[in-house]
Amino acid sequence: MTNLMMQKLEATSPETKSADLVASNIEQIKALFPELITEGLHGVAVNVDALKTLVGDQTVTDADEKYGLNWHGKRRARQLALTPSTGTLRPCPDESVNWDNTKNLMIEGDNLEVLKLLQKSFSGKVKMIYIDPPYNTGKDFVYPDNFQDSIKNYLELTGQVDGDRRISSNAETSGRFHTDWLNMIYPRLKLAQKLLAPDGVIFVSVDDAEQASLRKCLDEIFGEENFIEQFIWKKSYGGGAKERYAVTQHEYCLMYARDIACVDPLWLSPDPEAEVRYYEGRDEHFETKGPFRLKPLEATKSMDRRENLIYPVRAPDGTEVLPKRQWWWSRARTEKVQAEGGLHFSKRADDWTVSYKQYLIGEDGEKRGAKPFSIFDGPYTQHGTAEIRAMFDDEVVFSFPKPTKLLMKLLEFGSEKESIVVDFFAGSGSLGEAVMAQNAQDGGNRRFILVQLPEPLDPDAKEQSVAAAYCDKLQRPRKITELTKERLRRAGSRIAVDNPIFTGDNGFRVFKLDSSNIRAWNPNPADLDQTLFDHEEHLIDGRGEADVLYELLLKRGLDLCVPISSHLVHGKNVCSVGGGVLLACLVASIGVDEVEALAQGIVMLHKELAPVGETTCVFRDSAFADDVAKTNIAAILEQNGIQNVRSL
Incomplete structure (x- = not known):
């Protein structure tokens, strides 16, 4: 009989850690180019010379200048993203809403560690990520990530253990103004990219301070070819009192795809006014396809020249019409649409113009929407502040929250009705409310995953005193996340009342980042006997x-x-x-x-x-x-x- 033994999971076992991204990367490289993998001083290594040969690079060293964004600490930032987390997420049903049935998650913790822990469960499954990271204003924002012990670092940051580590100031006079911000955002974006589905997209809000460096950073991580748009959001209808030169009324929202080849065209919901204004044509297909509008069949200069799109189209008088440049469609598609009566010809002098009928109702049976414009004129920051006031008894417990309707617009063309949506700088929880509101509006079943650092609120700090006082009023700990959760509770209740027919998910499960439940081997050389006795129980005391x-x-x-x-x-x-x-x-x-x-x-x-x-x-x-x-x-x-x- 075979001697069967039960495998014991240790703190060092791969099964007790988050996904090992380094090992995964090595396996992928090995599968494609096994000649690149070799033995190094510290184990598996990549043969850089062999890699250069594969890509046709004739250089001898890898230290030459190259185009891209570089800063001090970039290599360490990359290592931070690749280092597995040994932490865990502890369930908190008592702080949740509809724990048994909800699919939404509200996670309290350092988003770098949480993103690592989510890799195994959600890698390649997220349709849309939206983040509004701390803007680089020289105020407190930097997460001083500790490469050696990130969980201890997190516990110190949130005041859960004794220590003097705090979220540090990033003054412009430090000489590391951009560097510190990039070291914070880079590893988080690296991990976020791996969560996205092949057709997934990410939106990142930013202002002028880091717009240029952020775009280069996103180009490197996602690929410049996966850039979709840099939306300009007119965030305010006033201002100017504090401006010295010009009144800044805008911010940016950068949109990138995981793989742009997998992303469908972007559409907003149909606009009733646009229907009346543009779709005026009527023909025999009106009952099934609705009204139509005419669009030129000839392609614009923005389209790459293709010889197969140059062919004659026969006009009603038998004339063969050639494009000045090329048509939008292939010959087969054009002939099919013409046979169905979908082309329209108009003649000026001796020249024929060819248009096609774009019907209001598309092939999927849904009304066509409009493509989003690159400039959003509102909703404004004032609207976001008004939402917070209405939610929290006329108190402004969050500064400059993004308006819910702005995020609903992004959800409209950036997600689908069954999507997983993530925000790992959740702040006030605007995206969570936007997901619930958008679901109620279009009957969707999107689910959100929000992550927020439970940063302690200082009642003596001017910008935090109102929020700290409101936590006291709620009889809850003075932490940002307590207000985030409270907003989600109140928003879910209000949306349920305002939409009595909608039976969607307005709840959320709360989890909190902590050290692993599995006790790590940490011997005391002065008393090994006691260490062995203490380690008999493999799990940490107090864990259920x-x-x-x-x-x-x-x-x-x-x-x-x-x-x-x-x-x-x-x-x-x-x-x-x-x-x-x-x-x-x-x-x-x-x-x-x-x-x-x-x-x-x-x-x-x-x-x-x-x-x-x-x-x-x-x-x-x-x-x-x-x-x-x-x-x-x-x-x-x-x-x-x-x-x-x-x-x-």
């Missing part, structure tokens, strides 16, 4: 079954909103995740005489659930009396088709 269960979901790449059901098996609680893809029995004690009955019960449950794909079964390591009990339960489960048995 739910904490451990959601870390398992996170590290195994399962959705944090995946269905979970509890089953009583031989008097022990067994959780089934995702219809049995993961079975977890995390009780504190499993006696020797209970092993066989519990194992057989789990086997029966597994057969009843009949999950698609392999099942992993996890136990608390310290629950077993000895290794024999662990071996026996693993053997019974594996002999009955549950091959992956783990303990932690």
Whole structure:
């Protein structure tokens, strides 16, 4: 008989960490170009000379000047993005709304660590990201990311452990004004890019201080070819009292695609006024396609010249009409549309002009909208402030929040009705409210993932005193995230009242970043005996079954909103995740005489659930009396088709 042993998950095990992006990158390179992978001083390395040969680069060193954006600390910023997180997200049902049914997430934590932890579960699944990162004003904004111990860094930042680390000032006189901001944003954008689906897009709000460097940064991470638009948002209808030279009334919103070849044309919802103004034509297709407007069949100079788009089109009098440059469509498509009566010919002097009929109702049966303009004239910052006042008893607890209607416009052409939408600089939670409002408006089922640092609010600081006082009024900790959550609660309630027919998701699950539930091996050389005794319990004190269960979901790449059901098996609680893809029995004690009955019960449950794909079964390591009990339960489960048995 094979000696079957249960694999124990340690703090250093790959399964207990976030996705290892370095290993993933190496595997992809190795699959495409195995000759590039070699042995280096610290393990696997890339043969730079071989790489240069592949791309036709004849240079000898990789230190030559090249076009791009460079700054001190860029290499370290890249390393920050690639270093796996050993943290976890702890569930907080009591602070959530409709925990059992909602698909929305509100995560409190340093977004760099949270983005790492979300990689396994959401990589390649996010349709739209919108962020409004701190603008580089020389005020407090920089996350002083600690490369050695990022979780400790986060706990110190949020006042959860003793330490003197604070969000630091970035004064322009420091000589690192742009550098510090880029070191903060770069690793977060690198991780964000990996979350996007192939047809996903990202919007980043920015002002003049970092617009130029941000665009170069996005060009590098997403590829210049994936740039879609730099929207200009006229944010104010007044101002000027404090301006010295000109009244600045605008900001920017940069839009990039993960892969522009996968992104469909952008459309806003139909405008009733535009329907009347532009769609005036009527023909025999009116009942099914609605009115039409005429659009030139001849292409503009913006389109690359293609020989296959130059061909004659026969006019009503038999004349063969050639384009001055080329047509928009292929010959086959043009002939098909002409046969259906979709072309229109007009004659001036001896020249024919060819147009096609664009019907109001498209081939998908929906009314056509309009493409968004590159300039948004409103809604204004004043509207965003008014929304906060109305939500928080006439108090301005957030400065310069983005208006909900502005974000709804981005959702309209940047997302689809079933999209996952992410904002990892959530601030006041404007995007969360916008998602709920947009769903109520168009019947969508978008879900949001918001991430916000629970930065402590200082009642003695002028710009934070109102927010801190409001937290006191709510009898909640003085943290920005308490106000973010409160806005989401109130917005969800208001949207439900205003839209009684809509039954969509106005709730959210709260999770909080923390150190892993699995105790790391940290020996005390002065007292090894006590260290060994302390490490007998593999899990950190004070962590419950739910904490451990959601870390398992996170590290195994399962959705944090995946269905979970509890089953009583031989008097022990067994959780089934995702219809049995993961079975977890995390009780504190499993006696020797209970092993066989519990194992057989789990086997029966597994057969009843009949999950698609392999099942992993996890136990608390310290629950077993000895290794024999662990071996026996693993053997019974594996002999009955549950091959992956783990303990932690």
